Amino acid sequence: MLSYRHSYHAGNHADVLKHIVLTLCLESLKEKEKSILYLDTHSGAGRYLLQSEHAEKTGEYLSGINLVWQQIAIPEALTPYISVLKRYNPFDTLKYYPGSPLIAKQLLREQDKLNLTELHPSDYPLLKQEFAKDKRANVLREDGFLQLKSKLPPQSRRGIILIDPSYEIKEDYQKIPAAIYEAYKRFATGVYLIWYPVVSRTQSQKMIDGIVNLGIKRISQFELALKPDNNHKGMTASGMIVINPPWKLHEQMQTILPWLSNILDTDKTGNILIKKLVTE
Numbered sequence: 340m341l342s343y344r345h346s347y348h349a350g351n352h353a354d355v356l357k358h359i360v361l362t363l364c365l366e367s368l369k370e371k372e373k374s375i376l377y378l379d380t381h382s383g384a385g386r387y388l389l390q391s392e393h394a395e396k397t398g399e400y401l402s403g404i405n406l407v408w409q410q411i412a413i414p415e416a417l418t419p420y421i422s423v424l425k426r427y428n429p430f431d432t433l434k435y436y437p438g439s440p441l442i443a444k445q446l447l448r449e450q451d452k453l454n455l456t457e458l459h460p461s462d463y464p465l466l467k468q469e470f471a472k473d474k475r476a477n478v479l480r481e482d483g484f485l486q487l488k489s490k491l492p493p494q495s496r497r498g499i500i501l502i503d504p505s506y507e508i509k510e511d512y513q514k515i516p517a518a519i520y521e522a523y524k525r526f527a528t529g530v531y532l533i534w535y536p537v538v539s540r541t542q543s544q545k546m547i548d549g550i551v552n553l554g555i556k557r558i559s560q561f562e563l564a565l566k567p568d569n570n571h572k573g574m575t576a577s578g579m580i581v582i583n584p585p586w587k588l589h590e591q592m593q594t595i596l597p598w599l600s601n602i603l604d605t606d607k608t609g610n611i612l613i614k615k616l617v618t619e
């Protein structure tokens with residue numbers, strides 16, 4: 340039984356970090372003409388109304404995307420992310436937050452493909468509707484983890500895989516290293532983006548260690564903490580593990596993460612982490 344709805348959390352600080360990393364990776368892969376497969380294992384509904392009952396109930400976007408939206412000077416590398424936001428919010432007011440599938444939809448090209456999976460009975464139809472006229476997209480109500488076996492490698496041998504569970508099912512922490520092992524066996528040159536929350540540091544670290552211990556080279560970590568670790572009393576930080584990061588990503592994040600932290604960490608109690616977990 341899935342109870343998690345991303346509509347309560349869309350546009351929070353974790354989404355901002357995740358989607359910035361996603362846009363930077365998409366833009367880097369677009370430097371070559373060859374087709375890209377974008378595989379999003381946990382897609383969500385696609386579009387989120389920020390003035391909805393769900394979003395207003397938590398108000399998480401107010402301390403996330405809302406603060407970024409108010410900035411006048413933005414690092415250059417964020418232009419694609421901001422341009423997608425503007426595409427869905429052509430006026431000054433921030434009304435909609437585009438989730439990962441809609442970000443990819445806007446940034447990908449005619450020759451690219453999207454494979455999107457979502458299991459929630461209410462969110463799947465919304466996602467399907469968003470892509471009703473998009474011939475590049477395959478939208479399925481299937482288990483995203485299984486796609487890592489059945490849809491890899493892509494024919495073009497170029498792809499970005501976003502693994503973004505809610506971790507509402509605690510087994511997700513254990514499932515991820517095994518799922519990556521299977522995916523990497525099939526497609527070792529793919530760019531893998533794995534989002535993680537820090538609710539329990541021990542739990543997220545165990546999963547990260549599990550990924551590092553797979554023997555895969557070139558793994559990086561980007562984390563934004565807004566509060567010190569606070570075992571099981573809410574999400575204090577979130578991060579992205581990136582396997583095969585595009586060459587510019589570290590340099591870009593070295594500018595972007597301090598900038599982002601300065602805007603979002605209003606209490607100045609957090610931290611940032613940029614780390615090569617496994618090198619060449």
Ligand SMILES: C[S@@+](CC[C@H](N)C(=O)[O-])C[C@H]1O[C@@H](n2cnc3c(N)ncnc32)[C@H](O)[C@@H]1O
Pocket residue numbers: 341343344345357380381382383384385437438439440456457458459462481482483484503504505
């Ligand atoms: C964190 S949300 C995804 C947000 C989205 N990736 C974004 O960035 O906009 C996680 C989603 O995964 C869905 N989900 C949970 N388990 C799944 C599974 N095994 N396969 C596919 N979707 C799943 C949930 O219903 C939820 O909508």
